[in-house]
Amino acid sequence: xxxxxxxxSLQKLDVTFTVxxxxxxxxxxxxxxxxxxxxxxxxxxxxxxxxQVVVNHGTIPNDDLYFALKPNSRNLGAVDQSRLIAGLPQxxxxxxxxxxxxxxxGDAVSARNTHAAIYxxxxxxxxx
Numbered sequence: 001x002x003x004x005x006x007x008x009s010l011q012k013l014d015v016t017f018t019v020x021x022x023x024x025x026x027x028x029x030x031x032x033x034x035x036x037x038x039x040x041x042x043x044x045x046x047x048x049x050x051x052q053v054v055v056n057h058g059t060i061p062n063d064d065l066y067f068a069l070k071p072n073s074r075n076l077g078a079v080d081q082s083r084l085i086a087g088l089p090q091x092x093x094x095x096x097x098x099x100x101x102x103x104x105x106g107d108a109v110s111a112r113n114t115h116a117a118i119y120x121x122x123x124x125x126x127x128x
Contacts, residue, residue: 021046023055066104074098079105084120089127 010017021037024045028034035053038045070077075092083090090101105120 016050018048023053026053066102069100069102071095072097072099073102075101075103077102077104079103079124084123087123087126090124 018037020041021039021044024036024038026033026035029049032049033051033053034047035050036045036047066077072095074095075090075098076094078092078094080090080092090103103120103124105117105124
C-alpha cells in the first residue's frame with residue numbers, strides 16, 4: 001500500500017529504477033559506484049556508473065522444495081491453464097505413480113505476485 005507514494009516521490013527526484021534485474025555486485029571507482037546487474041531471466045548483464053544503490057530483492061522462491069516434490073506429484077507440477085481460466089478442477093495425471101497434485105503459484109514463482117497467488121490458490125482448490 002506504500003509503494004505508490006514512495007514511487008511518486010522518487011520519480012520526482014529523477015531516480016532510475018531497474019526492474020526485472022538483480023544486483024550482482026557493486027564496486028567503487030573513485031567517487032562513483034559501478035553496479036553490475038543481471039537478469040533472473042538469463043543472458044543479460046549490465047554495468048552502470050551510479051551515486052547510490054538501493055536494493056529491494058523481496059523474497060526468493062523456495063525452488064528446492066518444489067523440485068523435490070515434483071517427481072512424486074500426479075501432475076508433475078503442471079497447471080492446465082485453460083481449465084484454470086475456465087474455473088474447472090485440475091485433473092492432469094501425467095504421472096500414474098503420483099501421490100498428490102502440486103502447483104507452483106505466486107511467491108513460489110516471483111516475490112511480487114502475492115495477490116495473484118491468493119487468487120490462483122482459490123481457483124485451484126475451490127473444487128477440492
